[in-house]
Amino acid sequence: MPYKKSLIRNFSVVAHIDHGKSTFCDRILELTGAVEARNFHSQFLDDMPLEQERGITIKLNAVTVSYKSKDGNEYLFNLIDTPGHVDFSYEVSRSLAACEGAILLVDATQGVEAQTMSNAYLAIDNDLMIVPVINKCDLPSARPEEAKREVEDRIGISTADCVECSAKTGMGVRDALEKVVELVPPPEGDPEAPLKALIFDSYYDSYRGVVVLVRIKEGTVKVGDEILLMAANKKYLVTEVGIRTPKERPTGELSAGEVGYLAAGVKDIKDVFPGETITSAANPCDKPLPGYRHINPMVYCGLYPVDTRKYEDLKEALGKLSLNDASLVYEPESSKALGFGFRCGFLGLLHMDVIQERLEREYGLDLILTAPSVSYRAKVQGGETIEVSNPSEMPAPQSLVSISEPYVDASIIAPKSYVGPVMELCTNRRGIYQDIVFHEEDRVEIRYSMPLSEIVFNFFDALKGSTKGYASLDYEFSDYRESDLAKMDILLNGEVIDALSSIVYRPDAYKRGLALVSKLKTIIPKQLFEIPIQAAINGKVVARADVKSVRKDVLAKCYGGDISRKKKLLEKQKEGKKRMKAIGSVEVPQEAFMAVLSIDEKDE
Amino acid sequence: MKTAKPLSIYVHLPFCASLCAYCSFPRLVYREEWAELYLRKIESDLEAFEPGSFLTAYVGGGTPSALPNGLLAPFLSKLRPLLKEGAEFSFEANPEDIDGEKAALLSSCGVSRVSMGMETSREEALAFLGRRADPKATAKAVECLRSAGIENVSLDLIYGLPGETLDEVRSDIEALLAIRPSHFSTYSLEINPGSRLSARGYEEAPDDVLSEQLELIKEEGRKRGFRRYEVSSFALPGFECVHNKTYWKDEEYVGIGMGAAGYENGIRYRNSPFFVPFLEGKGREEEKVEGNSAIEYYLLTNLRLSDGFLASDFEAKFGVPFLERFGKAADALAKAGLLETGKGRVAPTDRGLDLLDRILLELYNSL
Numbered sequence: 001m002p003y004k005k006s007l008i009r010n011f012s013v014v015a016h017i018d019h020g021k022s023t024f025c026d027r028i029l030e031l032t033g034a035v036e037a038r039n040f041h042s043q044f045l046d047d048m049p050l051e052q053e054r055g056i057t058i059k060l061n062a063v064t065v066s067y068k069s070k071d072g073n074e075y076l077f078n079l080i081d082t083p084g085h086v087d088f089s090y091e092v093s094r095s096l097a098a099c100e101g102a103i104l105l106v107d108a109t110q111g112v113e114a115q116t117m118s119n120a121y122l123a124i125d126n127d128l129m130i131v132p133v134i135n136k137c138d139l140p141s142a143r144p145e146e147a148k149r150e151v152e153d154r155i156g157i158s159t160a161d162c163v164e165c166s167a168k169t170g171m172g173v174r175d176a177l178e179k180v181v182e183l184v185p186p187p188e189g190d191p192e193a194p195l196k197a198l199i200f201d202s203y204y205d206s207y208r209g210v211v212v213l214v215r216i217k218e219g220t221v222k223v224g225d226e227i228l229l230m231a232a233n234k235k236y237l238v239t240e241v242g243i244r245t246p247k248e249r250p251t252g253e254l255s256a257g258e259v260g261y262l263a264a265g266v267k268d269i270k271d272v273f274p275g276e277t278i279t280s281a282a283n284p285c286d287k288p289l290p291g292y293r294h295i296n297p298m299v300y301c302g303l304y305p306v307d308t309r310k311y312e313d314l315k316e317a318l319g320k321l322s323l324n325d326a327s328l329v330y331e332p333e334s335s336k337a338l339g340f341g342f343r344c345g346f347l348g349l350l351h352m353d354v355i356q357e358r359l360e361r362e363y364g365l366d367l368i369l370t371a372p373s374v375s376y377r378a379k380v381q382g383g384e385t386i387e388v389s390n391p392s393e394m395p396a397p398q399s400l401v402s403i404s405e406p407y408v409d410a411s412i413i414a415p416k417s418y419v420g421p422v423m424e425l426c427t428n429r430r431g432i433y434q435d436i437v438f439h440e441e442d443r444v445e446i447r448y449s450m451p452l453s454e455i456v457f458n459f460f461d462a463l464k465g466s467t468k469g470y471a472s473l474d475y476e477f478s479d480y481r482e483s484d485l486a487k488m489d490i491l492l493n494g495e496v497i498d499a500l501s502s503i504v505y506r507p508d509a510y511k512r513g514l515a516l517v518s519k520l521k522t523i524i525p526k527q528l529f530e531i532p533i534q535a536a537i538n539g540k541v542v543a544r545a546d547v548k549s550v551r552k553d554v555l556a557k558c559y560g561g562d563i564s565r566k567k568k569l570l571e572k573q574k575e576g577k578k579r580m581k582a583i584g585s586v587e588v589p590q591e592a593f594m595a596v597l598s599i600d601e602k603d604e
Numbered sequence: 605m606k607t608a609k610p611l612s613i614y615v616h617l618p619f620c621a622s623l624c625a626y627c628s629f630p631r632l633v634y635r636e637e638w639a640e641l642y643l644r645k646i647e648s649d650l651e652a653f654e655p656g657s658f659l660t661a662y663v664g665g666g667t668p669s670a671l672p673n674g675l676l677a678p679f680l681s682k683l684r685p686l687l688k689e690g691a692e693f694s695f696e697a698n699p700e701d702i703d704g705e706k707a708a709l710l711s712s713c714g715v716s717r718v719s720m721g722m723e724t725s726r727e728e729a730l731a732f733l734g735r736r737a738d739p740k741a742t743a744k745a746v747e748c749l750r751s752a753g754i755e756n757v758s759l760d761l762i763y764g765l766p767g768e769t770l771d772e773v774r775s776d777i778e779a780l781l782a783i784r785p786s787h788f789s790t791y792s793l794e795i796n797p798g799s800r801l802s803a804r805g806y807e808e809a810p811d812d813v814l815s816e817q818l819e820l821i822k823e824e825g826r827k828r829g830f831r832r833y834e835v836s837s838f839a840l841p842g843f844e845c846v847h848n849k850t851y852w853k854d855e856e857y858v859g860i861g862m863g864a865a866g867y868e869n870g871i872r873y874r875n876s877p878f879f880v881p882f883l884e885g886k887g888r889e890e891e892k893v894e895g896n897s898a899i900e901y902y903l904l905t906n907l908r909l910s911d912g913f914l915a916s917d918f919e920a921k922f923g924v925p926f927l928e929r930f931g932k933a934a935d936a937l938a939k940a941g942l943l944e945t946g947k948g949r950v951a952p953t954d955r956g957l958d959l960l961d962r963i964l965l966e967l968y969n970s971l
Contacts, residue, residue: 528942529940548812550962551959552818552959553962562863563851563872564865567901571968
């Protein structure tokens with residue numbers, strides 16, 4: 001029996017990272033009795049250990065809980081979680097599209113931050129009713145009035161109904177839920193209309209195939225129905241339908257206004273991208289839901305096993321991870337220096353970090369990552385355009401007509417006193433100034449159009465560095481623009497190391513080359529012979545540094561014949577050596593391949 | 605593998621009058637009641653051996669000379685009968701502990717060789733190292749020993765102190781050689797993580813600085829007739845330390861005392877480095893030397909000697925010719941000028957001795 005629609009509330013909680021969203025969601029689950037207090041696993045929605053550790057949510061999730069309101073009714077809440085990082089803004093927008101309302105959680109000690117704004121705008125774009133909630137009001141440094149004023153001035157929503165709370169102590173959380181009941185409209189939609197359901201997340205289950213999380217917009221879906229995925233244009237038979245409380249509970253059907261899960265024997269998660277519309281194969285709706293985008297990876301890097309014999313293990317691990325991660329793409333590639341590996345595409349740097357850590361931690365792999373690259377578009381003689389996501393695919397200069405690179409709209413919020421350093425940093429990173437908005441109190445929003453490659457190149461750390469950690473960053477892909485770019489090679493001992501090549505902005509090539517060879521000099525240990533490190537563009541050397549040969553390396557003191565201790569020390573060194581990659585006659589530590597990312601602004 | 609009884613014995617006396625900043629060996633501040641307990645245990649351990657068992661003995665520490673004569677005399681007279689006639693009997697001493705009386709005692713108890721930690725000739729450097737000696741003490745001590753009939757004296761020299769200049773190293777080695785020892789050992793200052801010096805923010809000098817200082821020491825030694833026969837040991841002809849060479853030849857030896865290492869019946873062991881467990885005979889670590897580990901030990905020890913080892917010895921011990929087992933790596937090391945493999949002998953070059961750890965890692969990795 002479908003639940004009475006007037007008693008359903010579908011909503012999300014959106015916030016800047018670290019503003020307390022996970023704790024807030026925990027309190028909601030406690031208040032609604034979804035999770036017994038004594039079994040309570042803190043931060044329930046973040047179900048991957050890595051997410052809990054990093055305090056960020058990567059995988060979306062959704063739960064259905066019932067809430068007894070002060071008005072005497074029992075409401076069905078579908079709480080839809082969203083990831084809290086700039087890499088995943090498309091996923092956030094699809095999750096929000098499954099809701100009628102959103103709680104905008106703002107830290108009373110921090111105020112509105114870059115992702116508060118971008119998430120709020122995503123919610124506004126999706127026509128959601130926004131319930132502002134000021135969190136952490138228990139802290140002595142809380143300034144809820146200022147936070148409210150920022151919400152009004154900068155996001156442009158009224159705080160007349162704003163709730164002050166502390167997710168930590170639980171104070172005010174119930175008031176926030178009452179506001180959800182009062183302000184968020186119940187879902188609309190006709191259970192008898194042709195089926196129209198939005199996929200906003202999915203995960204892989206080895207028994208049932210891909211399980212999708214859906215919001216039914218129109219119509220009803222039942223076990224046994226044949227459904228059509230409109231973008232993929234594929235048909236499947238529904239085998240299971242239910243809600244998550246948060247345990248899965250089969251219900252047999254879901255109808256307009258409801259949120260739940262559905263299994264239909266889908267084998268490949270890449271067939272069910274978020275934003276996809278499900279309809280009935282027999283009685284399809286006339287057009288899919290708006291907003292679907294096929295999203296492409298923004299950042300690429302090469303992934304190689306340190307031990308070349310582990311290639312198959314890496315392949316298997318990537319296969320398993322991609323079962324659950326539609327945005328992870330990979331294809332085999334080979335490098336002269338590193339052997340066989342994969343070129344992997346990610347939504348952003350955080351996504352890349354998370355995948356690397358999971359491969360190392362969950363699959364016990366020792367990996368070499370090459371420096372991340374964006375995807376360039378090279379126009380060659382004959383009018384053809386080639387996508388270049390690996391520097392080694394860069395066409396030869398004589399056949400290259402032009403090359404363009406992705407630009408993003410970047411928004412930085414920082415205290416007023418840091419405007420100078422932020423603008424200087426953006427200008428150094430080829431940013432094109434858009435505008436600057438001075439908000440009340442001390443804060444400024446600075447907008448630049450910037451090449452994504454500059455953001456990938458350690459921008460966030462540099463930004464934190466030049467603002468003592470006070471700035472927040474948000475960015476969104478805008479377009480491809482033609483640039484003066486060239487491939488820079490690195491030579492070790494006279495030999496080009498393909499895995500160290502990168503594509504650089506030609507006017508910066510000299511200083512970047514120098515910074516990179518100097519950095520490599522500190523990373524590559526001294527060896528038996530001197531090793532020249534050179535940076536070259538089209539065969540012309542632009543920078544050089546030398547690693548001097550080692551002259552003394554012996555554990556000299558060996559008292560009283562305690563030789564076992566020496567041997568243990570040597571064995572430790574032997575292990576360290578195993579983690580290095582022998583390239584020709586040069587031993588290169590793993591971190592050398594990411595050296596380009598650890599160059600500080602001051603190195604340049 | 606050889607099963608004959610070891611011909612060398614090491615005895616550790618951990619007591620020191622004061623503790624040096626850089627030392628990481630098992631040691632205790634001297635207290636009479638502890639020393640008595642300790643020596644009782646050592647003397648009972650020595651009872652396991654037949655008279656005339658050993659060709660060499662080495663009493664190390666700690667600071668063996670820090671013990672008062674009243675405790676030293678009975679201990680040395682227990683140890684002496686275990687040695688064969690004409691055995692090398694070494695004793696470690698701090699220069700300022702040696703006076704005429706102590707020198708006479710050592711001599712009368714059969715000590716034939718004294719090794720002293722001179723370390724440096726400069727007062728401020730001694731203070732940095734936390735040593736109580738005065739720079740003239742070494743020369744005075746050597747005088748006393750010679751008067752008592754102990755001619756064979758070895759001195760230790762430390763280099764690579766933070767900020768140390770080449771001229772300072774030169775003045776140290778010149779002062780050392782002026783005392784005319786028959787043997788000297790030289791070590792660069794090790795600063796281990798967690799040590800007092802590391803906590804005070806000191807770091808080891810870079811390898812090119814150390815190398816330059818060592819070259820100077822080698823050159824000065826060479827001018828006076830010293831041969832570098834081991835990574836850090838230099839001797840006049842006929843004065844190489846026989847005892848230490850048992851270590852470097854991968855031969856077995858007995859280890860007695862707290863934290864002492866030994867090697868018997870194919871087992872390398874180390875007694876507990878802690879006082880009470882040691883007294884109770886607990887906490888000994890043991891390792892059976894076999895398989896690749898046996899080869900690793902063999903290389904680690906023998907390649908410290910400038911004469912290396914005979915290819916025939918390696919083959920007899922491991923049943924495979926060295927060059928067959930390590931052909932490729934040995935070739936590369938020979939090309940790099942670190943190892944010589946001709947004339948039936950495998951030996952590090954002089955540069956190879958300075959870079960022994962690189963040689964060993966190359967060889968270990970091709971095992």
